[in-house]
Amino acid sequence: MRDDLLGAWLVSRYGDVRAALARPALHAVPPGRTLAHLEGATHRAHRDLVDPGLRGRAVAALAAGASRTAHVLAHRLAARREADLVAEFCQWLPTAAVVAALGLPYEDTARVQQWCRDGLTHLGGHHHELDARLRPHLARRRARPGDDLLSVLCTAEVAGRPLSDEAVTGLVGSLLGGGGETTALALASFLANLLDHPDQLELVRARPGLVPAAWAESLRRDPPAPVVLRRAVRPVVVAGTSLPAGAVVACLVGAAGRDPARFPDPDRYDVLRGGPGHLAFGAGRHSCLGAELAGRVAAYGLHALLDALPGLRWAPGFRPAPQGLLTRGPRVLLVRPR
Numbered sequence: 408m409r410d411d412l413l414g415a416w417l418v419s420r421y422g423d424v425r426a427a428l429a430r431p432a433l434h435a436v437p438p439g440r441t442l443a444h445l446e447g448a449t450h451r452a453h454r455d456l457v458d459p460g461l462r463g464r465a466v467a468a469l470a471a472g473a474s475r476t477a478h479v480l481a482h483r484l485a486a487r488r489e490a491d492l493v494a495e496f497c498q499w500l501p502t503a504a505v506v507a508a509l510g511l512p513y514e515d516t517a518r519v520q521q522w523c524r525d526g527l528t529h530l531g532g533h534h535h536e537l538d539a540r541l542r543p544h545l546a547r548r549r550a551r552p553g554d555d556l557l558s559v560l561c562t563a564e565v566a567g568r569p570l571s572d573e574a575v576t577g578l579v580g581s582l583l584g585g586g587g588e589t590t591a592l593a594l595a596s597f598l599a600n601l602l603d604h605p606d607q608l609e610l611v612r613a614r615p616g617l618v619p620a621a622w623a624e625s626l627r628r629d630p631p632a633p634v635v636l637r638r639a640v641r642p643v644v645v646a647g648t649s650l651p652a653g654a655v656v657a658c659l660v661g662a663a664g665r666d667p668a669r670f671p672d673p674d675r676y677d678v679l680r681g682g683p684g685h686l687a688f689g690a691g692r693h694s695c696l697g698a699e700l701a702g703r704v705a706a707y708g709l710h711a712l713l714d715a716l717p718g719l720r721w722a723p724g725f726r727p728a729p730q731g732l733l734t735r736g737p738r739v740l741l742v743r744p745r
């Protein structure tokens with residue numbers, strides 16, 4: 408159906424959303440210069456550059472740093488009577504992890520958080536300070552590369568030519584936006600789901616092997632990017648409906664995750680659910696490159712909180728309330744740490 412308020416065609420069933428996300432005739436909107444906006448051979452080449460830096464051994468190398476940050480943040484909370492997990496934990500940890508992956512100074516974490524609050528996302532946002540701030544780092548990496556992801560991008564060649572500063576900055580913007588706002592919201596929803604279901608939290612505490620399933624179930628039920636927008640670059644049939652070139656399509660990832668034909672009793676948070684995968688990381692050629700990093704950061708975050716704060720629970724009278732449309736999650740999580 409068409410939604411006049413959003414100015415877009417809504418696609419909501421699981422199978423239709425997955426197919427729409429992967430359709431070559433549907434491109435990202437609004438226009439921008441991140442990976443999400445590239446297509447064809449350039450897109451594949453740039454993905455191939457970033458991908459190895461966010462997988463396997465490279466991500467494992469970040470593990471120690473992210474885990475240490477998680478424990479420091481969790482122990483700081485242990486002394487408090489009441490705290491906001493979003494401001495003091497969720498917003499900090501994922502951004503620090505991606506700042507470290509890129510090899511940027513730890514002190515930039517707070518600055519990147521501010522950029523994310525001002526609209527930097529991996530789905531199209533940009534921040535005017537990013538170029539100026541990165542310029543000296545790019546020059547240094549081009550002259551003396553290290554072993555961080557920024558050095559990989561600065562020394563990479565596509566079709567025999569190095570990436571321009573603008574291309575590198577666009578890629579870095581995607582990574583900082585993805586590592587910042589999106590992962591912070593996902594982590595906040597994850598913690599909210601577990602604190603809201605103490606029986607399941609106990610299950611995860613007793614069986615740490617369940618953490619990846621608990622994380623996936625939270626992404627299914629409460630994805631941080633519940634609407635992914637695309638624009639038809641030529642006439643196309645989507646979910647049985649003919650759309651003209653230029654039509655905007657809203658892929659309702661949040662609705663797909665609660666499609667009752669795919670997920671029985673879909674509103675229920677159930678860490679033992681198993682079954683088909685969620686679409687929170689998209690699907691097809693643009694699917695998220697940071698999924699592994701995000702999963703590791705969430706797992707370290709949860710382990711650190713459970714270790715340092717065995718009595719963690721909601722502050723009296725507090726109820727989490729997700730907010731937002733294109734990006735969504737609780738903006739405050741008031742807890743009693745002990």
Ligand code: HEM
Pocket residue numbers: 428442443444454461505529581582583585586587589590593630631632635687688689690691692693694695696697698700701
């Ligand atoms: C739970 C956290 C995250 C969620 C739910 C998420 C979700 C998404 C979604 C929905 C897309 C668009 C997929 C599509 O258009 O089909 C995407 C793309 C992307 N994500 Fe993430 N993301 C997360 C974390 C991250 C992190 C930590 C990074 C990097 C450090 C990252 C980097 C990217 C990049 C570079 C793209 C663009 C890929 C492309 O266009 O080829 N994301 N993500």
